[in-house]
Amino acid sequence: MLLIACLLLLAGCDSSPQAHRFQGPVFGTGYHVTLYADLDEESYAEIDAGIQAELERVDALMSTYRDDSELSRLNRYPVGVPFFLSPPTAEVIGESLRIARLSNDAFDVTVGPAVNLWGFGPEGRPERVPDAAALADALSRVDVHALQLDGETLVKTKPVYVDLSGIAKGYATDQVADYLASWGVEDYLVEIGGEIRTHGEKPDGTPWRIAVEKPISSERSVQQIIDLGNAGVATSGDYRNYFESDGIRYSHTIDPRTGKPITNRVASVTVITERCMTADALATAFTVMGAEAGLALAERENIPVYFIVRSDDGFDTRMSPAFERYLEDSAQEGG
Numbered sequence: 001m002l003l004i005a006c007l008l009l010l011a012g013c014d015s016s017p018q019a020h021r022f023q024g025p026v027f028g029t030g031y032h033v034t035l036y037a038d039l040d041e042e043s044y045a046e047i048d049a050g051i052q053a054e055l056e057r058v059d060a061l062m063s064t065y066r067d068d069s070e071l072s073r074l075n076r077y078p079v080g081v082p083f084f085l086s087p088p089t090a091e092v093i094g095e096s097l098r099i100a101r102l103s104n105d106a107f108d109v110t111v112g113p114a115v116n117l118w119g120f121g122p123e124g125r126p127e128r129v130p131d132a133a134a135l136a137d138a139l140s141r142v143d144v145h146a147l148q149l150d151g152e153t154l155v156k157t158k159p160v161y162v163d164l165s166g167i168a169k170g171y172a173t174d175q176v177a178d179y180l181a182s183w184g185v186e187d188y189l190v191e192i193g194g195e196i197r198t199h200g201e202k203p204d205g206t207p208w209r210i211a212v213e214k215p216i217s218s219e220r221s222v223q224q225i226i227d228l229g230n231a232g233v234a235t236s237g238d239y240r241n242y243f244e245s246d247g248i249r250y251s252h253t254i255d256p257r258t259g260k261p262i263t264n265r266v267a268s269v270t271v272i273t274e275r276c277m278t279a280d281a282l283a284t285a286f287t288v289m290g291a292e293a294g295l296a297l298a299e300r301e302n303i304p305v306y307f308i309v310r311s312d313d314g315f316d317t318r319m320s321p322a323f324e325r326y327l328e329d330s331a332q333e334g335g
Contacts, residue, residue: 232279302322
């Protein structure tokens, strides 16, 4: 599976006894929910069960590890035959196709064959860098345009394999956030595998603060603190998932247009949008596009994005104008 390296630290979460926390394993990673609300213990127990039910629902629809999931059934379905999707899966695939169009196919949910070829899928590392013939074969099976979506009906025009791991965690984060809102909860933080949605504030009136991690694999330290407000945030980075061969570093982020690991020196990208699902997909798209093209798109579409790019002297940071308003303190900005 194409895994997005979500490299966010939860910063400044109040340990007040008013905080209620729920956590557990999910999607091969974990979830953490913190909320402040005036509810009784029976209600909190029901919320805990409801969160788990929301996550199970998404897993049953979009997991590639479950043979009985809706996505697995879609991937087994014949080419050219209409497949009727559930509304949630149709929504996620629809957003995936929108981000693909927006990014000139830098985000592609059919990229799995190329990811596996380079050893970043479940099959593990290759013994050598793939040759041109193997790369051409993998690329022949990567084509987001082979997915023709009409409402909740999807037709594959060629035998592509759909993997929603680059967007499904963000979608699940949104679903848990929406579930909390249905209870009337105003102040919460939801995190699933690094994808985050926040709303409201903590009891002392301070906002939810999120730390963007420095892209250094040997340590965990803070690059920049952001005040998120009512929004979703996702980070994509390559500094914890890569391999080296003959002195060359190969990123886990594969450009679906070339079938090869990115070489644009982007170390991490953080994106803020209203829905975490969108931030999740855009973080990958911007990583593939690189800082120059990514910032041009972000400025045109008014998208808050923050790039950390490798330089000869360490790291440089670049951001879109829309991102600046989320900075807790511009003095913390590192170069």
